[in-house]
Amino acid sequence: MAMMKLEHVGIMVSELERSMAFYTDVLGMELVGTLDHNTPGIRLAFLSYPGQTAQLELIEGYADRLPDEGQVHHVAITVDDIEAEVARLRAKGVRFLDEAITTLRNGARYIFFAGPDGERLELFQPPRG
Template identity: 50%
Template structure:
């Protein structure tokens, strides 16, 4: 098994600009990258602490109808060395809700599956040096 670290925590937000300001000013995070443009169906922002980019906060802007306030954390993501190998391993275990491997515009790749209480988990292979 080649899971190497906690990758990021995804948080669903209503307004990316407002949330970016909050996480920069209140929490002290810095923006590493933003994927998507205003008006896109989904926009993602990745933030980390200055000088410590090993774990990120991912802000996810999309319309989330009827989402309870306590349901804002979307998923936990873990860095993997070989996304294809890990996908085959999870599939062989018969773990539910396994998605296919997807690719972000920057080339990073990921897939989702459910934990034992239906929590969303993500395995993520980044193209960035972490």
């Protein structure tokens, strides 16, 4: 099967360093890494609990203001062949929110699509190697 696991949940934050400190110091997660997005001004941090593969993605710079209740931006699903999954989902009538697959600086690839109630979902193919 091409869809392999829950990859990450993306949460928009206003201050990346403050949020990283909260999730590590207060909630006991470990920082897996950070990444500057291809879009200038957007920074990402990935955290997880020891021994776990699913991650929390913190996204800074995507929106100027966040609602009081916070903002879950998307849920990502790991795939082994993103092109094949895009084709399979398109054939099932799934509506994609992006025109094309984005490749990040580290080689990871992603594309967003809509769930039945408009929720943002992401196909995520980790970097090769």
